[in-house]
């Protein structure tokens with residue numbers, strides 16, 4: 001889970017429309033929030049990922065659902081209130097169900113910084129706070145099949161590439177050339193690009209990469225050899241800002 005910024009409320013969702021749709025929901029229980037503009041604006045604010053588990057929502061099997069942070073059973077007046085809506089995958093939306101966040105608060109990535117409440121260890125999320133613990137439990141964020149294994153696969157790939165980057169660094173130090181330099185810079189750049197906000201499971205990938213001592217040694221050496229520039233620094237800072 002990464003910190004997100006809300007996008008602008010869709011233009012059509014003015015005060016009169018909110019009242020009209022809320023009344024309709026109360027009378028008919030229709031999914032009045034299923035509107036293209038609502039979905040589009042929510043998706044763009046989460047880099048097209050589930051706001052909770054960070055799976056990509058563009059894949060057919062994980063299509064996006066409009067999640068109500070304060071659930072619609074206990075809070076029918078909030079069904080189309082913009083700040084109450086999040087983009088979520090079918091799994092997270094289903095797991096959370098009618099969990100009442102006013103009784104057992106959970107992390108809202110649009111309002112809270114997940115890193116204040118969660119940390120990552122062995123591809124699992126661990127709680128720092130009660131809200132963190134409630135978040136992991138209510139959303140089943142350590143679901144082995146769907147989440148831990150997916151994070152593990154990406155994390156293993158990252159560590160393998162860090163090993164290759166080390167070899168490329170050694171090769172450059174032993175026999176400097178432009179080709180060797182470019183190969184080293186390319187692989188480090190690609191590793192950092194996998195750990196940006198828009199990447200799937202970015203919080204976990206960034207935690208693995210930034211927390212890897214071998215990777216930190218590579219960076220120190222690249223700085224010493226003057227191979228580190230402002231674009232790599234910008235990528236590093238974004239990865240560092242989303243790690244858990």
Ligand SMILES: [Zn+2]
Nearest residue numbers: 050053089092
């Ligand atoms: Zn999800």
